[in-house]
Amino acid sequence: MKRALVFGGSGQIGTALIARLLAAGWEVHAVSRRPRTGLPRVQWVQGDFASMPVLPRAIDAIYSAGPLDLFSSWYPTAPMDCPQVVAFGSTSVLSKRAATDPGERALAQRLFEAEAQLREAAAAKGCAATLLRPTLVYGLGRDRNLSSIAALARRTGFFVLPAGATGLRQPVHVEDLAQAACAAAEGPAGMQRDYALPGGETLPYREMVARVLAALPSKPRLVELPSPLFRLLLAGARAGGVLRDLPGGAVARMREDLVFDDAPARRELAYAPRPFQPTAAMFEVSG
Template sequence: MTRTDARRALVFGASGQIGAALLARLAAAGWDVDAVSRAPPSANGPGLRWHAGGFPDVVAPDAHFDAVFSCGPLDAFSLWYADATLRAARVIAFGSTSLETKRAAGDPGERALAATLAASEARVFAAAHASGATATLLRPTLVYGAARDASLSRIAALARRTGVFVLPRDARGLRQPVHVDDLAEAALAAVSAPAAAGQAYALPGGETLPYDAMVRRVLAALPERPRLLRVPSPLFRIALAAAHAGGRLHGLPAGAVARMREDLVFDATPAARDLGYAPREFRPTREMLVAG
């Protein structure tokens, strides 16, 4: 049942780590929500209706939405939105700072990802303009907080399993991990921020710290207290190449180790000015890193 006095939102990627945080914010703010998932939960909540669907075949409910949020794959959303007949005043979509950091990457796959993100953002802005809506693009940095991210939670899982986490000594590139709840708050703030119309914002976390310090804090949050082992960088690279060759290393993209040396730092000033964005410092707890 919809509540006639409530603002109404359509949320894609609602089952994801950012999407789930956004659903909680929308519920707390009294929004009426339609959420889309390829495998929706069987039960709806108060003011929350789940719909089964996935891009490119999503059929949106025939309603007027005050806001549409995209918290899933931006390219798929942008292609769908460009063809959709959707009545929505505001579109808030998550992209990624990879649009900037991977633009000139050595790896062609990473360059292609950056190009796809840029094209997707442009498509969302154009489609919003064509339908009389306004769009805002939000680009998070390294996301954590829901114990299901593919970076810090993965580091925590590996370290808990082995009791140790190994890093090359030069893994000192700067990072700004950002909590899912800060991203959800920014998305909600964007709806009622006139200055955010037609803008894209980097959303870094509230603290900038070297990669090895970030890992140290992750390990310190775990009850097992795994050790951080720092090894000479050439040795690390030889061991990594051997692990790759032996098929013992999966899911570490080409360039990921080299990037540990690089600063990936973004300016939060525009988001602070237009969205009141004030992300927390990086103080991870076990619950933010380990599921269950």
């Protein structure tokens, strides 16, 4: 039986990944900062990158579905020989490189450095490294994008967008990411690869939001406001303590296309992401 070591296994992508590994017959060792129990063939160990618990020496694949920078700093010191490492990063490494918001630029730089560190360490160990960069993730109700939109719309009965929010998006379901991550661990020894993992449909931001709202039983309304009015409303909401963690560039980006090519992943990982057909359950916490 093949054995995987998973970081971030309690997160939204990690939950889908572990389910997929188990279905494929793998034994899973998973590291969490909290004590956890659960499924047969999953052995949870408590720890974090600053104080790593004792880990098994014989591992067929290491997966990172948590913070990439922390994983990449730890990985060079990993005590086991392992032929494959598969790590989730983000398309933000590309899309936020020239962002106006300094925090977003810093995130892109952190991801860039983490990717480089991981590739270098994997090459030194003679290990195959695959970096997977998802776009906007949904599926288990635990994302901070579409599920937050759904939660706000459920509470208020409507959701407000600025007019012209037509930038293209490719929301991706966690189970499609899990499929790609499992396929990546079958890659050739010593290879260094990275893949964008967008969803199976490219659609304008406003249409993506409209589909989320249409999936909810209460059918909240989509309200589109002229930009100056929207900015005023947003400033008022922020002053009232709502949407304070919305990054500075988020609204402007609703007009920008964030589109990535999935052809390499389709070709080499048999990646076949589903079109965006959300159901209400996908925005309720599960898994």
